[in-house]
Every structure is written in C-alpha cells, then in structure tokens.
Amino acid sequence: MAVSSAAAVSLSPRNFPPAKINSPTFTKSSWSKPSPRFISTIRNSSDPTTSPTTTSDLGIEVPEGPPSLINALNVERAMRGLPITDIDYYGLLGLPMSCRSEEVIAGAYKTKVEDVLSQGLDEEEVSSKLELLKEAYRVLSSAQERRLYDWSLSRSENPDRYSWPFEVDDTITSQGDPPPQEPEDFGPTRLVGYGFLAWVILSFVMSTILNNL
Numbered sequence: 001m002a003v004s005s006a007a008a009v010s011l012s013p014r015n016f017p018p019a020k021i022n023s024p025t026f027t028k029s030s031w032s033k034p035s036p037r038f039i040s041t042i043r044n045s046s047d048p049t050t051s052p053t054t055t056s057d058l059g060i061e062v063p064e065g066p067p068s069l070i071n072a073l074n075v076e077r078a079m080r081g082l083p084i085t086d087i088d089y090y091g092l093l094g095l096p097m098s099c100r101s102e103e104v105i106a107g108a109y110k111t112k113v114e115d116v117l118s119q120g121l122d123e124e125e126v127s128s129k130l131e132l133l134k135e136a137y138r139v140l141s142s143a144q145e146r147r148l149y150d151w152s153l154s155r156s157e158n159p160d161r162y163s164w165p166f167e168v169d170d171t172i173t174s175q176g177d178p179p180p181q182e183p184e185d186f187g188p189t190r191l192v193g194y195g196f197l198a199w200v201i202l203s204f205v206m207s208t209i210l211n212n213l
Helices: 002-010 036-045 072-079 089-093 102-117 123-140 143-157 187-212
Strands: 053-055 061-063
Touching (some): 089 102, 089 123, 123 143
Antiparallel strands (some): 053 061
16 A cells, blocks of 8 residues: 555555646747848849840840830730821931832931931930930831731821721732732633634635535
8 A cells, every 4th residue: 555655655646746748939139121132132123224235237225124015005006096106207217208218218217316316416405316216226126016006096196987907917918029910821712713714714715606606
C-alpha cells in the first residue's frame, strides 16, 4: 500500500511543471511599413519606357510600337462616324489623299523636317513638331494605319452613309503596273471570215452559171 500511495503522489498533476506554449508574439517591427527601397522598386516598374526606333528602307527613323491608331476603340469610333484623331496627317506633310507613292511621302517628310530645323525654334517646340511629323509619316507610310485613318475621315465626313474600309483604300489598285493582257487569238476569226467570203464567191458563181443555162 505504501508503494501505491507513493506512485499516486508522484503521478499527481501538481508534480508536473506547466507546459510552455509558444504563442505568436506581435511586436511593433512585425507591422512596420515596407522599406523605401521596395516602394521605389514598385514605382519604377510602372514607369513608361521609351519605345525603340527603327529605320525604314528609305533611311528615315520611325517610332516603333505605340502610339498606334489600330485598336478596338478607334475602330468603334470610325464605325460610328466619329473622328479617331484631331491631327491632319496629310496637312502636316502637305500631301493630298490621292498620294500613294512611298518615295513622295518620304520626300515630303524630309522636307518638312528640314523646314522645322531651319526655323530657329526652341528645343521643346522643335521636338514637339518633329514628333508630329514622325507620327504623320508612320501613319501614312503604313497600309493598315492609313486604311483606318482614311476610313475614319470618310465616315466622319458622311456619318449617314456607311462605307467599308476597303472602299476608301485604293492602295492595291495604285501600286504596280496592271497585269499584262494575254494576246488575242485572231485565227478562228480569220477562218470564219475566209469561209464566209468563199461562200459568197461560190454563191455568185453558181448564180451566174444558173442564169446562163
């Protein structure tokens, strides 16, 4: 009995030390704001990047990528008869809408650039004018951009009359020479003519012979 009472005393809950529970501790540093370096990194990731430029076959630097006229909003505006831009690209380069030659467009662009550079304007104004000229050259030298721009002009001038984009685009018909015509075969025509002439002569001869009988 003494042993069992001693075991009961030793196994009593009072003899066990209280268990340590690792509860999460919240300190002021746990709720601290992110470091300024992390915030600056987020801001820098959304900064606009400058679009690269490409050189065309005519030796003219044209801005590559946006801004582009081809997007869903501009197509919807053109369908509704609303202008997609307030910039007169033809007027900027001094070209008529009927001009489709790439050499003429490039020559007009170079002439306008030289004219702006020779006016002695300040750097900001020169940069603004050159950007407009680059945009005008890019739009008018691109078949897809120009088709949408011409379609928008046609729809905004006559909003009550619907027209399709290819109705105002004569680029395909104006480029290159017409296909060569196949030589006409006059052989069958000659044979028919000779046969008819022989029949007329034979009829005349037969008529003369019958009349002499």
